Amino acid sequence: MKRRIFVFEFITGGGLAGQRHLPPSLLREGQLMHDALLRxxxxxxxxxxxxxxxARLPPPGFPAHLIxxxxxxxxxxxxxxxxxxxxxxxxxxxVVAPETGGVLAALTSRVTGAGKTLLGCDADACRIGASKSMTATCLAGAGINVLPHFxxxxxxxxxxxxWVVKPDDGAGCDGLRVFDTVHRAAQALHxxxxxxxxxxxxxxSLNxxxxxxxxxxxxxxxxxxxxDGERVSLAALAVGEVPIDETYRALAGxxxxxLPGLLGHVGVDVLHTADGPVVVELNPRLSTSACALHDALGCNLLAATLAVADGGPLWRAAGVAQPQRIDLTQAADVV
Known part of the structure; x- marks a missing residue:
């Protein structure tokens, strides 16, 4: 008997139904993650x-049960x-959904509340990961270097x-602004x-x-x-380009x-400084850089997540990554 897996990616899966436009940058990243999971x-x-x-998007070229x-x-x-x-x-x-507004944690709670196997981080981990301040407090309490926040x-x-000012529960660069002085940052800190x-x-970033x-x-x-002025965006990713060393392996562990509620893929943004890595934020879900792991490492993330959710061992790469580039250029709006 076949095992039925509901793969939900928020942007391609109708999370913005009823809104006039599908934002091109979000759609680009959503489609990358959607396509990687189907592959x-x-x-x-x-x-x-x-x-x-x-309904505004063409159907996937994959034999799935569509709703x-x-x-x-x-x-x-x-x-x-x-x-x-x-x-x-x-x-x-x-579930692949934004942490913003508690969406990811709410959908995750609905999955576990229905008694289904969750192929991802639990709701508590999602709530902490959704907040930059809560993430920093949690990790700093474990002795991990984090970016100071106020x-x-x-x-x-x-x-x-x-200085940087950004939403506490924002995802990536969304809503992020850069200011030349602490005075201007203070004025923007709402x-x-x-x-x-x-x-x-x-x-x-780390996968x-x-x-x-x-x-x-x-x-x-x-x-x-x-x-671009006060605004910052993610233009491209070079996945697997930095060799893994013991400092970063220890940080992952x-x-x-x-956060023992983390399960499956987790993305972590860091700054590599003269004193080593400093954690900026954590994404308790699939992130865009993970889309290149199949080509970089031969990693089937869906299979690896199923295995660990079923109590099996964590998947480990047989060799070093073959670097892959992901360009995040914007396309036209979908209306």
Whole structure:
């Protein structure tokens, strides 16, 4: 009998149904993750895939059971009914959704509440990962170097140089602004945002495979950031370009031990400084850089996540990564 897996990617799966546009940058990344998961699924025997699918997009070239989400199914009761139809039909569920607004944690809770096998991080880990301040507090308590953060403008230290202000529960560069002085950063620091000093270092990200308080570090990636005035965006990723060393392996293990609810793929943004890696934030879900792990390492993330969720061992690469580049150029809006 085939095992039925509900693979839900928020952007391609109708999470923005009812909104006029699908933002091109989000759609680009969503499609990359959606396609990577379907490619992994195609290699697995005895698997049936269930998908929610935004009606504005062409159907995937993959034999899946589609539940089409239309403009009438906005992210409220209509969307919930579509999600529940897919959930009811599934044995296991993998959710890729934004942490912003508690969306990822809420959907994760619905999966476990329905008694389905969750192929991802638990709701508590998702709630912590959704908040940059909570993540920093948790990891710092475990002795991990984290980027300093401030939530009260009155407490910002008078440090020279640039500052970053961003939503506490934002994803990646969304809503991130860069200011030349601490005074301007203080003026922009509103409730629900955090301020951080701009620290010198190379922007990197980590791909972790986690389970039961342990982790395997799959790759270290270079991030190419683009600065346009006050705005910062992620322009490209060089996945697996940085060789893995013991410092980074130890960091991966300490992160998993600090947050034992992490399971499956976890993305971690870091700054590589003269004193070593400093954690910026954590994404308790599939992230864009993971889409290149199949080509870089021969890693089937869906199979690896299924194995660890079923109590099996963590997948480990047989060799070093073959670097892969992901360009995140914007396409046209989908309306």
């Amino acid at each position: 992994d699924a195609a290699a697995l025997p005895d698997i049936e895939i269930i998908l929610l699918h935004d 089409v989400v239309t403009d009438d199914d906005a992210f409220d009761a209509g969307f919930a009914a579509c999600f529940d139809r897919a959930l009811d039909a599934a044995d296991a569920v993998l 939530t009260d403008a009155a407490t910002l230290p008078a440090l020279p140089g640039r 409730p629900g945002f955090v301020a951080q000093p701009w620290m010198a270092g190379e922007a990197r 972790l495979l986690c389970g039961r308080g342990e982790a395997v570090l799959l790759s270290i990636n270079r991030q190419q950031l683009a600065l 300490r992160i998993a031990a600090a």
